[in-house]
Amino acid sequence: MSRSIVGERYAIALFKAAQEQGVLISVHENVIELQKALSTNEEFSELMSMPQLSLQKKRSLIAAVLPGAEQLLLNALYVMLDANRMDELNDVLEDFHQLANGASGVAEATVYATRELTSQEQTAISSAFARKVGKQSLHITTIIEPQLIGGIRLQIGNRIFDSSISNKLNNLQRTLIG
Structure with a gap:
């Protein structure tokens, strides 16, 4: 797990919710896609931290980056955005990835x-x-x-x-x- 306690908590919450709703595999696939997108495009993180952009524009940007993504993942990202925790996104994604891998062996x-x-x-x-x-x-x-x-x-x-x-x-x- 990451060194970020906040990131770990978000990841665990997303993992448990995905398991309960039976969408763990598809959320995990979305997480992998998002990790790839973030590793090749640093502008996303910069845009998420810009105070000039409204929350609504940031939400639209998240939806544009993940077209067809599981609503559960989008909602988790929106919660992080509303709580001003997007700086924890990489830790959340990595922790979720580890949890999902562990659950699937x-x-x-x-x-x-x-x-x-x-x-x-x-x-x-x-x-x-x-x-x-x-x-x-x-x-x-x-x-x-x-x-x-x-x-x-x-x-x-x-x-x-x-x-x-x-x-x-x-x-x-x-x-x-x-």
Whole structure:
């Protein structure tokens, strides 16, 4: 969870409401879309913090950014806007994302590899390592790191599984040198 207590409370409230209304999956999809939009467009946050814009214009902007979004998510954003808490939006979205993933048995994983992984390789990694961390599946993000030489390094939360050739060479060097 985030370091923001306020953000965490909004996320928990949205999560519980989405579960109760049976729209958790669609709200989670909307949250992921909003996170992508915010990461590529910093103007949205700036507009939300501008005192010159009326609340009604800010509401219209939120609705324009999320066309077809679940009304529950829009209402949560409107409540945050009315409470002048839009500066907590990134924390709320990230906390909600973690809660939704936890409820569905999914963990976020980062795979460091020398090349882009195929979908079959991602599926194999997900099924092999999800059990090790007590999850049903992994949502994998791949980062290309040529210095690994070969193999992969996988990070799930604070756990790291390193089967890269560079790691094996370093271990061998430590063993030989003592």
